[in-house]
Amino acid sequence: MEIETVKPTEAQLKARRSRSVAIALALVAFVVVVYAVSVVRMGPAVIERSF
Amino acid sequence: MAFLNRTILEDRGAGMSEATAGDFFALLKPRVMSLVVFTAFVGMVAAPVAVNPFIALTAILSIAIGAGASGALNMWYDADIDALMRRTASRPVPAGRVKPGEALAFGLVLSVLSVMALGFLVDWLAASLLAFTIFFYAVIYTMWLKRWTPQNIVIGGAAGAFPPVIGWAAATGSVTLEPVILFLIIFLWTPPHFWALALFKADEYGRAGIPMMPNVAGAASTRRQIFAYSVVVAIVGLLPWWLDYAGAPYGAVAAVLGAGFVWYAWKVLRMADGDREMRPAKLLFAYSLLYLFAIFAVYLADTVAERAFGLPGV
Known part of the structure; x- marks a missing residue:
């Protein structure tokens, strides 16, 4: 049985790396923003909630 | 046990994207x-x-x-x-x-x-x-x-x-008259800003089939409309001072900036029909960017000064 796979070019690999880093940074920034706003909105109550 | 023969093909652009993060940012x-x-x-x-x-x-x-x-x-x-x-x-x-x-x-x-x-x-x-x-x-x-x-x-x-x-x-959590005036400054600033660009880029807009004012109504009509809008922008730029949202220093700077806007628009109005270089239009385009940045910067400075130093209207 023969399968065909595609080997990305150097330019494609480089571009994918750049996109991956950007997505990672954006996600980290998003998490930080949501965390920071949650703390600001809830204040000390953020650790006083009953679960 | 099965053996797989793998054929590796070079992707020559049909598959995986070559777009970088910079392209998406652009x-x-x-x-x-x-x-x-x-x-x-x-x-x-x-x-x-x-x-x-x-x-x-x-x-x-x-x-x-x-x-x-x-x-x-x-x-x-x-x-x-x-x-x-x-x-x-x-x-x-x-x-x-x-x-x-x-x-x-x-x-x-x-x-x-x-x-x-x-x-x-x-x-x-x-x-x-x-x-x-x-x-x-x-x-x-x-x-x-x-x-x-x-x-x-x-x-x-x-x-x-x-x-x-x-x-x-x-x-x-609300909208009052003050931000509406800021809205009006940008709204009325847009036509002279973009029509100045459209004057010296008329050929390109024409080639793309976009009905910009110079391509539809002609350069002379566009120059008149630019001047009219510029006068209105200069007046609306003073509204925050007239309505007491900003102090006299803002009013003074807004008046100077507005006078500059009208002056550059006047040069565009007086531009000759056969002027291929259209330097006045390019100058107005550049000045309009400076105007918008400057008038908002002065408004910001006025507000901050009033809060920080408690100076009414400064």
């Missing part, structure tokens, strides 16, 4: 975004409510991403005409670095994300205004007005004028 129209961020920031600081810095940062970030998302949707839809103009031919989609589908998905995802973030984390009135702005720019302006009427940038200018109102709404 889809957000960073230069337009910087003006959006600045005017939204001024609207937020001018509001009579102290906003927590994290909330303010989140609001500005959401507004910037929403504005960028509408830019990406604009570049997706306009790729055909962007390819025909030197000014826009190197944009990521017409240049082939980003596929149209990628730009569309990027714009849609960021639109939803920015509106949701602004709504859940800051304020829903601001979020609904941001959603309306994105819709207005991407659908009303880009898809409808731009290729249909020479009033395209007059009406479409509303999209660029909303950021200070969104900033104000993010801080206060």
Whole structure:
């Protein structure tokens, strides 16, 4: 049985790396923003909630 | 035991994208975004409510991403005409670095994300205004007005004028006359700014089939309209002082800036019909950018000075 796979070019690999880093940074920034706003909105109550 | 024969093919551009993060960033129209961020920031600081810095940062970030998302949707839809103009031919989609589908998905995802973030984390009135702005720019302006009427940038200018109102709404949860005047300054500034550009880029707009004012009504009519709008902008720029939202120093600077605007527009009005270089139009285009930045900067300085030093009207 023969399968065909595609080997990305150097330019494609480089571009994918750049996109991956950007997505990672954006996600980290998003998490930080949501965390920071949650703390600001809830204040000390953020650790006083009953679960 | 089965053996697999693998044939490795070199991907020559048909499959995996070669778009870099920089190409996607370019889809957000960073230069337009910087003006959006600045005017939204001024609207937020001018509001009579102290906003927590994290909330303010989140609001500005959401507004910037929403504005960028509408830019990406604009570049997706306009790729055909962007390819025909030197000014826009190197944009990521017409240049082939980003596929149209990628730009569309990027714009849609960021639109939803920015509106949701602004709504859940800051304020829903601001979020609904941001959603309306994105819709207005991407659908009303880009898809409808731009290729249909020479009033395209007059009406479409509303999209660029909303950021200070969104900033104000993010801080206060409401909209009053003060941010509406900031809206009016940008709204009325848009026609002379873009028509100055359209005068010296008329050939390119004509080639792309976009009905800009010089291509439809002629250069002479456009020059008259530029002058009329410039006079109105100069007057509206003084409204914050007249209505006591800003102090005398703001009024003085706004008067000087407005006089400069009218002066450059006058030079455009007096421009000869056969002027190929159109230096007055290029000067007005450059000055108009300086004007908008400067008048918002003075408004910001006036507000901050009043808060920091308790100086009424300074």
